[in-house]
Amino acid sequence: MTAIADVRTAPRRAPIRRIVALRPVGRGGRPTLAITAATGGGLIGLWFLVSSLRLASPLFLPRPDEVVTQFIAVATDGYANATLFEHVEASLARVMSALLLAAAAGIPVGLLMGMNRWVKGVLDAPIGFYWPLPPLAYLPLMIIWLGIGEVSKVLLLTLAMFAPICLSAQAGVRSVSVERVNVALSLGAGRGQLFRDIVFPSALPEILTGLRISVGIGWGTLVAAELIAARRGIGYMIMSASEFLATDVVFVGIIVIAACAFAFSAAMRGLEHWLVPWKGKS
Amino acid sequence: MLTVRDASVFFAARDGSEVHALDRVSLDLRPDSIVVALGTSGCGKSTLLNAIAGFLPLSEGSIRLDGRSIDGPGADRGVVFQKDTLLPWMSVADNVALGLKFAGVPLRERRRRAGELLRLVGLEAFADAAPYELSGGMRQRVGIARALATEPKILLMDEPFGALDSLTRENMQELLVSVWARTGKQIFFITHSIEEALFLGTTVVVMSPRPGRIVARFDLEFVRDFARDGSVGAIRSAPKFSEMRETIRNIIHGFDARMGALQ
Numbered sequence A: 001m002t003a004i005a006d007v008r009t010a011p012r013r014a015p016i017r018r019i020v021a022l023r024p025v026g027r028g029g030r031p032t033l034a035i036t037a038a039t040g041g042g043l044i045g046l047w048f049l050v051s052s053l054r055l056a057s058p059l060f061l062p063r064p065d066e067v068v069t070q071f072i073a074v075a076t077d078g079y080a081n082a083t084l085f086e087h088v089e090a091s092l093a094r095v096m097s098a099l100l101l102a103a104a105a106g107i108p109v110g111l112l113m114g115m116n117r118w119v120k121g122v123l124d125a126p127i128g129f130y131w132p133l134p135p136l137a138y139l140p141l142m143i144i145w146l147g148i149g150e151v152s153k154v155l156l157l158t159l160a161m162f163a164p165i166c167l168s169a170q171a172g173v174r175s176v177s178v179e180r181v182n183v184a185l186s187l188g189a190g191r192g193q194l195f196r197d198i199v200f201p202s203a204l205p206e207i208l209t210g211l212r213i214s215v216g217i218g219w220g221t222l223v224a225a226e227l228i229a230a231r232r233g234i235g236y237m238i239m240s241a242s243e244f245l246a247t248d249v250v251f252v253g254i255i256v257i258a259a260c261a262f263a264f265s266a267a268m269r270g271l272e273h274w275l276v277p278w279k280g281k282s
Numbered sequence B: 001m002l003t004v005r006d007a008s009v010f011f012a013a014r015d016g017s018e019v020h021a022l023d024r025v026s027l028d029l030r031p032d033s034i035v036v037a038l039g040t041s042g043c044g045k046s047t048l049l050n051a052i053a054g055f056l057p058l059s060e061g062s063i064r065l066d067g068r069s070i071d072g073p074g075a076d077r078g079v080v081f082q083k084d085t086l087l088p089w090m091s092v093a094d095n096v097a098l099g100l101k102f103a104g105v106p107l108r109e110r111r112r113r114a115g116e117l118l119r120l121v122g123l124e125a126f127a128d129a130a131p132y133e134l135s136g137g138m139r140q141r142v143g144i145a146r147a148l149a150t151e152p153k154i155l156l157m158d159e160p161f162g163a164l165d166s167l168t169r170e171n172m173q174e175l176l177v178s179v180w181a182r183t184g185k186q187i188f189f190i191t192h193s194i195e196e197a198l199f200l201g202t203t204v205v206v207m208s209p210r211p212g213r214i215v216a217r218f219d220l221e222f223v224r225d226f227a228r229d230g231s232v233g234a235i236r237s238a239p240k241f242s243e244m245r246e247t248i249r250n251i252i253h254g255f256d257a258r259m260g261a262l263q
């Protein structure tokens, strides 16, 4: 009796409940953003500290504010015959035109290789041979054949970006479920309809993954190629700066390259959200 | 009418030996009937259905639909699988109308027919939803509506409710019977559940494993009674229902005993 009375008269308090969950494996999906941000801030702080105390020569490690000043200077006055914007524009134009070419060739060829034994049989050998090569290994050949102009660089990038797109389109075709195809056939689908309405959309998530990978490869390859053979472009700017030991300009270039890579990957993720909102949901 | 005559299927096993999946199966599917093939897993039910659908050629025997030999899949036989095969990039209504799109039906007419069919399966409110927003049972209902859209002569269903929880499953069985009663479609239905077979079949054929054979055949009235009276409880608790269940269970357990004796 008393126990019940106690419960009735006890003042209402917010219950202190112990919220529980299954023990996670690894980090278990808990947020890491704060840690990441703190680490980034810490690294910049360390950079500031080391460079301000002149623990390293300014020739090797400029201060962050010096890099910012240089960034503004390069953006307005330019460096190595062009402004920062013009360098970036030249690089982006190369990557984008190569991406368009590689996608225009790689998607249909990959889909055909997934659908047709003969196409697969014929193209497996040449693609299998050139795809594992580091693109810079055949850059000299491109230059001998096509000169040092835009064509050789765009073709180099197109080749480097073609393979991942083509392979992912093939994987996309392989991932189409037999049941899905059979159901479509029993709904009366013809060959063209089967391809357009079933196979291609089913392969699209894989194709987009391939595009994302290839943009990453393309950007990396381009900057490296520009270090060797270019008269404009963000890689060329870095190379020129290094010849004059302008470390702060090198830093500017590296930051711009990283920012572009980050923007590409965000753009590709946005494209996936837009084109394949169903990805991972069925 | 669909007739299966002495249908046999041999597959190649991985080690190169032959798998005898179907052994001289003969079966008639008449209009207005629900023929249920019942058997444990691996006894050749899907093989039989795939052959009827035209996904799989026979090693021996013949399958004819209204006298014409079957060679490949076609819109005269609608298929519903256990695995949900809705296209996630299309709305529910577009999924239902997919066969009409393949047939070149204009968009407005497709929309109208899809609306009708969704009403038939009780999903008119979900026409514009994405398939992945629906529950498993709702998705199978969309699958049924889609298979009906091209007005096939026969509906082939391979354990369509096998992945659903038992309560949803009973709802789906009732829904299927009401669709059958309203459309008069003939249905070929596969299951490994005795209760489901008894509840749905106007004819139940029991299959034995390896090689897959039809070993017993029962013509039943339960589903017609249900379509008329709509009383599930009365049917499932009728003495005749449990009698039938025991009979079939004994047949199926008979195989197990024999298989056990062989080992």
Ligand SMILES: Nc1ncnc2c1ncn2[C@@H]1O[C@H](COP(=O)(O)OP(=O)(O)O)[C@@H](O)[C@H]1O
Pocket (backbone or CB within 6 Å): B011, B012, B013, B019, B020, B021, B039, B040, B041, B042, B043, B044, B045, B046, B047, B048
């Ligand atoms: N493509 C195939 N290749 C080889 N064996 C198969 C193939 N498909 C089915 N089988 C075999 O045929 C038998 C019947 O299979 P299936 O018709 O799927 O059975 P059920 O649908 O009754 O479970 C099984 O023993 C299975 O292993």
Ligand SMILES: [Mg+2]
Pocket (backbone or CB within 6 Å): B042, B045, B046, B047, B158
């Ligand atoms: Mg099966």
